[in-house]
Amino acid sequence: MKFLYCGVAVLGMFIFSCQENQDGLFVANESNDSRFAGNRRMSQLLDSLNSAANFQTNYYLSGKRAEYLLRNKPSFNSGKEAISWHLKYAFELLNSGNAVGTVEVLQAFLKDFTGSDSEKMAIPAFKPLYELLAVAHLRHGEDENCVANHNSESCIVPLKGNAIHQRRSGSEQAMRLYGMLLEAYPDDVQIRWLFNIAAMTLGEFPQGVPEKYRIDLSALDVKNVTFLPLKNAASELGVDVKGLSGAGIIEDFNGDGFMDIFASSYGINDNVSLFFSDGEGGFIDMTDSARLRGITGGLNAKQADFNNDGFVDILLLRGAWLDEGGEWPNSLLRNNGDGTFSDVTFQAGMAGSFYPTETATWADVNNDGWVDVFIANENNSKNAHPCELFINNGDGTFTDKAKQWGMDGNFGYAKAANFADFNNDGWMDLFLDCLGQPNYLFMNRGKQPNGDIKFENIAAKAGVTLPNMSFPAIVVDFDHNGYPDILSTSFPLDRLDYVAQDVGEEILGIANKVEKTKLFLNQGNETFNEVSKSWNIDKMIYAMGFNAGDLNNDGWVDVYAGTGAFAFATLVPNRVFLNRQGKGFDEVTTLSGMGHLQKGHGIGFGDLDNDGDQDVYVTLGGAVEGDDAHNALFVNENEQNNWIRIDLMGKGNANTLGARVRVTAVMPSGVKQYFFHTVGDGGTFGSNSLSLEIGLGKAKAVDEIRIQWPGRAQEIFKNVGINSFWVCKEGTSKPLKKSNKKLYLNGVKGKNTCCK
DSSP, X not given: OOOBOSHHHHOTTOOOOEEEOTTSOEEEOGGGOGGGHHHHHHHHHHHHHHHHOOTTXXXXXXXXXXXXXXXXXXXXSSHHHHHHHHHHHHHXXXXXXXXHHHHHHHHHHHHTSOSOHHHHHTSGGGHHHHHHHHHHHHHHHHIIIIITTOOTTTTXXXXXXXXXXXXXXXXXXXXXXXXXXXXXXXXXXXXXXXHHHHXXXXXXXXXXXXXXXXXXTTTTOOOOTTOOOOEEOHHHHTOOOEESSXXXXXXXXXXXXXXXXXXXXXXXXXXXXXXXXXXXXXXXXXXXTTTOTTOBOOSEEEEEOTTOSSSOEEEEEOBTTOGXXXXXXXXXXXXXXSSOEEEOTTTTTOOSOOOOEEEEEEEOTXXXXXXXXXXXXXXXXXXXXXXXXXXXXXXXXXXXXXXXXXXXSOOSEEEEXXXXXXXXXSSOEEEEEEETSOOEEEEEEXXXXXXXXXXXXXXXXHTOOOOTBEEEEEEEOSSOSSSOEEEEEEOOGGGTTOHHHHHHHHHHTOOOOOOOOEEEEEOSXXXXXXXXXXXXXXXXXXXXXXXXXXXXXXXXXXXXXXXXXXXXTOOOOOEEEEEOTTSOEEXXXXXXXXXXXXXXXXXXXXXXXXXXXXXXXXXXXXXSTTOBEEOEEEEOOOOSSXXXXXXXXXXXXXXXXXXXXXXXXXXXXXXXXXXXXXXXXXXSBSBOXXXXXXXXXXXXXXXXXXXXXXXXXXXXXXXXXXXXXXXXXXXXXXXXXXXXXXXXXXXSTTOOEEEO
């Protein structure tokens, strides 16, 4: 099948030539199309910035730092100096992706010292050298198996079947070294953890691990026999992009009723990827024909229809984690509705600042029907990168009102930004997670006599200033009381080299003082109740990616955490928590089929096969050149509960982001139960579909859908059937049933069907 994406066929007002690319897709001749002038300009700017990137300030450029260290290798005056330099050089070499070279450097250096490996590693000064050597072997095993010979089971705990390494030398050497290290340091939980992981990759767990050293990764799981594990079908479907940490969005970008996928990678030269559903169970790589070639980098992305034309646009965020090395522009990508995207950052007035940007959140802040965006930038004592609040002018341009409205302060490393109406007064408020300082809760007090919007920080009074080392956050109504709650994880910087130790201690029941995750339930009066322990979520999750959806369609919002930190020793599974009907969380990481060992980042929930349950796309990979991984797409087959899907359409395509929806479901007993949802993208990194995909549990009917349009009137829709798709259009009070085609997701190029 060939798709015609050119002005003559799609937009009669545009007349320009078309050409066929290598994939058989017809695309506009870019050189003659002024709509893509911004794409060309941004691509050239990014090329220039990429070329000028300084390895001293850009954490990503490990390879150049390794080269610099080798060129400037000093003469050593002591063994201590020699050890310090070789550790630093080998560390950068490993981060650059050269695990084999790391092994060779460390082995050659260690041979210069007398004694056996066991004798040397028992000396504390040599311990970090042997730990790094073991990690390099373990990574080499991953490179040869999980990365180079990737399959649907790779790196998912419990490791089994095709996840077992066929090329065994890397993990065998790692296991040998970890076993020896444990003889010298039997109480080191991180070494113990990695010893267990190495055994798992070889299919030698538990029998190959002495009982005194075993760690059962499933120990924290609640055995839930009614939950079916999801299957990673990314490789069969051709969407297993290989890259680093980045964005992951599930959204219907072309309005055909089928969900598409957008992904980015943190690598400065890594191009974004766009996949459209073909409506037949497969995906088409649209990156080139969408005019996104040359749009590179991006740790995060958030979608919204900023120009109210009915097509969802994308804001791509760059520069995070890099401090002064992260002074990069973001990209506002306008969806043209014909399969192409235009980079309109410059003409929209959003390219003036080059700041390291971690995240952003869209909402109609001033209730004028046009969606605005808050951009969270990273600050420290040396570099001021104020946050930005771009107010939509309604003509394709934005004006930064952050300073005028008191939102541009130095919020430190602002990591999570979430708009929500926390007090249900019709004005969108902002929760801001900050790493290393108290969090902020800015309540929107509405329009003042001078036309400005007034924000008031009530975080201390509301009781939501913790965790002190906050990173990602989720803002949803976990207990269905009609008010959004806050779930925030901790990311203590002084523990980033010891993530495996902290997670291992948690499983082993060893107490520590590491700051844990906090869950704040909204009491409806601008105060929150911290319930982390009673909800079984006071855990050391180390989440980077963090998002929420209903994995089993029971009507209660669950959580998926993409875990990790910078070091290669951070081999801990991404974690899954099921909401126990508003009373707590049950961990099901190993049961879920989603406990991926590679670092998790952008997470998007969305129904990719139109069967009523939410699938999950995850962007995997770390922050340095060599820490790449294949993205995952977890297909959901938990079809035991009922559901509805609702697309909201504002009058005149006015903004629907932030619309609050109350579904009244009739349960088998005849009792009515409320389910509260808000139109939004979910958590901090990655984005859910803006369609409302709502689980209903065992409900036998829907009595009504009550919609509070953002900043506008409330409306009630009746006669909505279950297990079907609906459109609720503002001002009609009459739901429209939408035909949907259930897909059987297929592999690409004639492969067999992979999933129902």
